[in-house]
Amino acid sequence: MTSSQQVLLSPAELSYLHSSLSLTPPIRPDGRSPTQYRPLSAETGILPGTNGSARICFADGTEAIVGVKAEVEKTKRKWDDDAVYTENSHNDDEEQQQDGRGEASNGNGNSDWVELTVEIPGYRDDDPSTVFLAQMLSEALLADGGFIKKLRINRRFHWKLYLDILLISPPLSYPLPLLSLTTHLALLATRLPRLKSEGDEDPFFDDDWAAAPYLYSRNPTTKRIAERPPVTLLVMAVGGNIIFDPSKEELAVADVALAVSIGDATTSQRSQGEDDRMDVDSGNSGGRNLKLLSIRTVDPPSRLTPPGVANAANSAYGHAQVVNTGANQKMPEARQTESEAVEGVWKPPRGGAKAIVMGALVQKVLVRGGVADEVLDALEGVDTS
Amino acid sequence: MADRRRINGPPGSTIPPVFEDDAGQPEIMNGKGRDRAPNTIRKMFLKTGVTPSASGSAYLEFEDSGKSGVSGLKLSCTVHGPRSLPRSSPFSPHIVLSAHIKYAPFATKQRRGYLRDPSERDLGTHLETALRGAIIADRWPKSGVDIIISIIEGDQDRETSKSQGDETWDMMNALSGCITVASAALADAGIDCVDTVAGGVAALVQDAGEDSTPRIVVDPIPSDHEKVLGACCIAYLPTRDEVTNLWFKGDLPASDAGLYTQLVENGMQASRNANRVLVECLGEATS
Numbered sequence: 001m002t003s004s005q006q007v008l009l010s011p012a013e014l015s016y017l018h019s020s021l022s023l024t025p026p027i028r029p030d031g032r033s034p035t036q037y038r039p040l041s042a043e044t045g046i047l048p049g050t051n052g053s054a055r056i057c058f059a060d061g062t063e064a065i066v067g068v069k070a071e072v073e074k075t076k077r078k079w080d081d082d083a084v085y086t087e088n089s090h091n092d093d094e095e096q097q098q099d100g101r102g103e104a105s106n107g108n109g110n111s112d113w114v115e116l117t118v119e120i121p122g123y124r125d126d127d128p129s130t131v132f133l134a135q136m137l138s139e140a141l142l143a144d145g146g147f148i149k150k151l152r153i154n155r156r157f158h159w160k161l162y163l164d165i166l167l168i169s170p171p172l173s174y175p176l177p178l179l180s181l182t183t184h185l186a187l188l189a190t191r192l193p194r195l196k197s198e199g200d201e202d203p204f205f206d207d208d209w210a211a212a213p214y215l216y217s218r219n220p221t222t223k224r225i226a227e228r229p230p231v232t233l234l235v236m237a238v239g240g241n242i243i244f245d246p247s248k249e250e251l252a253v254a255d256v257a258l259a260v261s262i263g264d265a266t267t268s269q270r271s272q273g274e275d276d277r278m279d280v281d282s283g284n285s286g287g288r289n290l291k292l293l294s295i296r297t298v299d300p301p302s303r304l305t306p307p308g309v310a311n312a313a314n315s316a317y318g319h320a321q322v323v324n325t326g327a328n329q330k331m332p333e334a335r336q337t338e339s340e341a342v343e344g345v346w347k348p349p350r351g352g353a354k355a356i357v358m359g360a361l362v363q364k365v366l367v368r369g370g371v372a373d374e375v376l377d378a379l380e381g382v383d384t385s
Numbered sequence: 386m387a388d389r390r391r392i393n394g395p396p397g398s399t400i401p402p403v404f405e406d407d408a409g410q411p412e413i414m415n416g417k418g419r420d421r422a423p424n425t426i427r428k429m430f431l432k433t434g435v436t437p438s439a440s441g442s443a444y445l446e447f448e449d450s451g452k453s454g455v456s457g458l459k460l461s462c463t464v465h466g467p468r469s470l471p472r473s474s475p476f477s478p479h480i481v482l483s484a485h486i487k488y489a490p491f492a493t494k495q496r497r498g499y500l501r502d503p504s505e506r507d508l509g510t511h512l513e514t515a516l517r518g519a520i521i522a523d524r525w526p527k528s529g530v531d532i533i534i535s536i537i538e539g540d541q542d543r544e545t546s547k548s549q550g551d552e553t554w555d556m557m558n559a560l561s562g563c564i565t566v567a568s569a570a571l572a573d574a575g576i577d578c579v580d581t582v583a584g585g586v587a588a589l590v591q592d593a594g595e596d597s598t599p600r601i602v603v604d605p606i607p608s609d610h611e612k613v614l615g616a617c618c619i620a621y622l623p624t625r626d627e628v629t630n631l632w633f634k635g636d637l638p639a640s641d642a643g644l645y646t647q648l649v650e651n652g653m654q655a656s657r658n659a660n661r662v663l664v665e666c667l668g669e670a671t672s
Binding site for chain 2: 126
């Protein structure tokens, strides 16, 4: 599947793609600019049986739905947690102190409060690439502890969140950007029943769904979402160019591909009054305060592509009779593969990427007013209520 | 899915009883955290050719920190191949690489099952990415190689109770060890690589104490520090000066790009150090 899937392109096609993507500006097969995303249509709240759901359909026909379900679960006491093992925990002072501690340790939550599964048609759910996608998405979600804290009900109970990500079309391209954007929208649309009980008693909820608050709370006056879930962008480098949201064919000639997860730090951890002021500020500066949550190298399928054979090494071509020296006779395949790079003959990339190139990719994602901003703005335009 | 074919241990977690120290305080509180310089990695022991039946093998051990109940990382890697692909598999112009990483059931604080769990599969994918860049894959068309790593002892502090979410940081350390040991085993198996690839980890850590500012250390032990703010694991080819795998996790403000660059730089430095051990070990093996 996914990134390491066999690419059905001939060496000549790969070479053509590579050279057209290496031009300045690059010419992409579908005519997009290097930073342009595929057009998409999105909707939320499509599944009535879930706490939140979303569907995104990319213009190339790939489509994904995400359903978020929440269950109340008893929080496992950590074995060092508090008074359980100490005898003199009954006086009030101690209790108070322990409350504070419980808050500190329990408030952090645990990463197994979120279960994220990815389903891709035609692939086993324990396929390494499916697992890789799921881990990448959950890693981004859990990278700042803020998300897990939202799931805490009280010291004894928490929400367990199940995110089920389904790709419902065949994987025509590496599905990471699609799945990430769909998950983002589904989380924005997620609502949890309003808690009626207080303190550490057994949780009791309001059965009025209209009163259920959103997991990502809205500013009551501006209806603006204060904090947003992370998004993961796929970005690749080919030649000297940086290309966002590559299609399958483009990924097949990538020198290096990175999945970069970013969060929006614009309004988190700020009070409401400040929030409004910040709105004005950010309007002026034109950009968000992004934060970098995770980076993973995606194994580009270009390493698995078949190499082309230059005319000089191709005895079938006629004029170039290959001289078999002693070394070559022992290793006939070395003759072909160790040839010099020839213009117009595809050679799969070997080795890694320079740290500077990777740094440039990350920088390009994080730049103020760049693609990440554009994507977040576009997602903000989707009606999630 | 329960594993019904084997006799498994108890389903719940079994944690050995932990007794309070004489000092009565965990070591973090005593200010005894990391005793190495920020830019040095732990000592390691690497030996190739430990498994005679495999075409290549290596064993890697990290020095433990001397605390009781803390074990270093112990890895054993075997490489089988290159061998011909089964008849049923499609044609491949390159060597087909498959990496399996498995924690021994007793390697970590929490017992691991016999079946690989998602985090282990994930590590395997990372390792594949790291090695695929290093191997000259087109010298073996129509063949495959299996790289099997068992983590005999994961680098975990049994005594720290507050190791909340530390598993991911431990995974990074484990991955860097896996990359180094797999690279040694590949060389032992005689599979051509562009260079020896080695792993390195750098982390941005916050130490205990009020006035401590976050600092960058290489080869971090999460239990030595109050909090790990971000870490990156790098697979690096020193002679080509190229990175084959980069895995970063954390929470960094985008405005501070220098921090990210520094982390990567330090990760590369750590992997250069590991590579020195690797090269020396391979030199010993051939002489």
